[in-house]
Amino acid sequence: MADTIEIRNLTAEDYHDLKESMVSAYKDMPGSYWRESTIQKLISLFPGGQIAVAVNGKVVGCALSIIVDYNKFGDDHTYEQISGYYTFNTHNPKGDILYGIEVFVHPDFRGMRLARRLYDARKVLCEQLNLRGIVAGGRIPNYDKYADQLTPREYMEKVRDKEIYDPTLTFQFSNDFVVKKILRNYLPSDEASHGFATLLQWYNIYYEKDSDIIRYNKSTVRIGLVQWQMRTYSGVGGLLEQAEYFIDAVSDYASDFCVFPEFFNAPLMIEFNQLDQAGAIRGLAKHTEYILQKFCDFAVSYNVNIITGSMPIVIDEQLYNIAYLCRRDGTYEQFIKIHPTPSEVSSWGMKGGNEVKVFETDCGKIGILICYDVEFPELSRILAAQGMQILFVPFLTDTQNGYNRVRFCAQARAIENECYVAIAGCVGNLPKVNNMDLQYAQSAVLTPSDFQFPVTGVKADATPNTEMIVIADVDLVLLKELHAFGSVQNLKDMRKDLYEIKLKKPLK
Template sequence: MKYRTAAVQYKLADIDTFDQFAEQVTHYVRNASEYGVQFLLFPEFLTTQLMSIGDEQGNALTIDRLPEFTDSYLDLFRTLASEYSLYIVGGTHVIKTDDGSLRNAAHLFHPNGKIDVQHKIHITPSEVEGWNMSAGEGLEVFETEYGMIAMLTCYDIEFPEIVRMARAKGADVIFCPSCTDDRHGFYRVRYCCHARAVENQIYIVTTGTVGSLRKVDLMRANFGQAAIIAPNDIPFPPAGILSEGIINDDMLVVADLDLALLEDVRARGSVTTWRDRRTDLYPDWQ
């Protein structure tokens, strides 16, 4: 099976209304539809742009106000996924759980209106200290018309165990929305994406925010680049990069994912890292 995927290098800028956010998101979806994509990935924390709308005094909204936009966020992306007949990983949006805690949640919008959610499992110190974010408690993989996928957000990709679990559950593609503010953070995520692709013989689609929210603390600087990454083996480009963007530019990155090639390299590749794992020593905890 083969399908086309795209990732958005989403340019953050201060806005005044939700409609402005919706217009920008819709632009990227329309652009992707012109390329005939079946999957589209937005970056982590793209809805922090809504915090720049501000309160009555002109101050940026605080993070605990962001869940107020959840219904509008869900309606927007659900409508776009249906209208353009594609799967959309709507980046991440901060939601409030029943116990009142804040979670950073990735959402998969299906063309038929279904919505799957994966809470970020590993939380960075800045998310805890700056925004009082809490960690998700489990990993799911999600069935689509084009096979099984998982959504692991930014810091999650830096933990080999959780990606190994996703592959053991059947995921062939990991969508990794990210948000990093400098080169150090960006390259941590990017290098780990390549490592996870090699270890598990999977595709990883990743992207990050670019631009700046001048009103919003912790979002004043962004360093990002989208990439569609494959295992480093002969059927794929030598560097394992199917496509990548121009760093910190506002753009869309597109590539085709051939799932049959993954099966080929798992069975007959130059190395067979998935087949040769030592589950007697380090089991695939599911």
């Protein structure tokens, strides 16, 4: 018959089994077991923090914990200090750290991954209580074999690099704990460790400071993409009427973002057809300020953050390609395209912007890159270093080749920067507008590539070359999990000792 394993809270009635298991677990430290009165006090102080593992009904291991206000102790403390000299009066239900007092498993039951189950239960408890993390002083019981050759730090580094095996420290590393420092005289009675211990911490990636305060920041964000059909309009009023229609539709789905494509307002260039290409685009730029004002109004009235797509603008007589983030609280910020395409430079004389930054929103940190910009991986890596969670890419491409450059690069950016990427483009044609004849697009919301995400890396996409909207939900918590526990961790594993990507001082 198969063994039955149960993870549950420790009770006072478990003490007999607990003592037997602890005596067996610490044969190298004779007499080191918890007295019954101490266990009872821990249970009375913090019943949820005392976790037992039972095999076939018998308790064979446990994880004992208290909550502490860690700032009162800091990283230089001893076991006696953190435990209140074994009184556990240091337990503070309003503290911020789950402190590990003890973990052990009876040696006869090792190899059943019982300790891992105890650690997993402790992590769940930490998350449920919204604590910053778990801290513990970890023994290094095999250090006695190397004490005449290695310092404690050298020993820890060799265990970390798997050159040496330590039954406690090796296990801690495999459970995502990091060593903050080496503690001296942490537990003087621990002769095998020579009194040394590693100060270990596991970080709760779900921790939210001031969780008792009502916050608007969301973990699940709904994105609405507008795949915009190019057509002629009866002036700027007609174009804004169509834009408001899509904003209304996206808002009806309770979306957090509404994203328009690059140069979605290009149909208005028809009124400047008598001018050359450079003159026509500068004529179009005259509408940008008014369209921005209307989009800011729409963002508030429809309660949705709007990525305006991009529009031409003239600043100090220089032509730029600009996108706006219009927040639903009435504020707005701008991003100027960094890399004009060769045709934008040759036909229009367009210049590139000089600022790369993330934008704070009520749904996390976002970045904006316009079309060609996404084909330069350095830009999005700089944004990722600033904490970007969603990258928005308004684009305009005339051929499927051009579209694929944007699409494939956007998918690469999602993978290498462990973020979501939303691309929105124009479709159709404008036969009477110079340099804007044809458009090809398939708008999409793209994801990293790991178990938590779609196997294709595509959360949702549009029908190619069809006017429509795309609605997709993205989970920002999954990004936190990916950063910490992903199969591969592109951001964390970047060889900063070998190379770096940094932003130079902006050009004047």
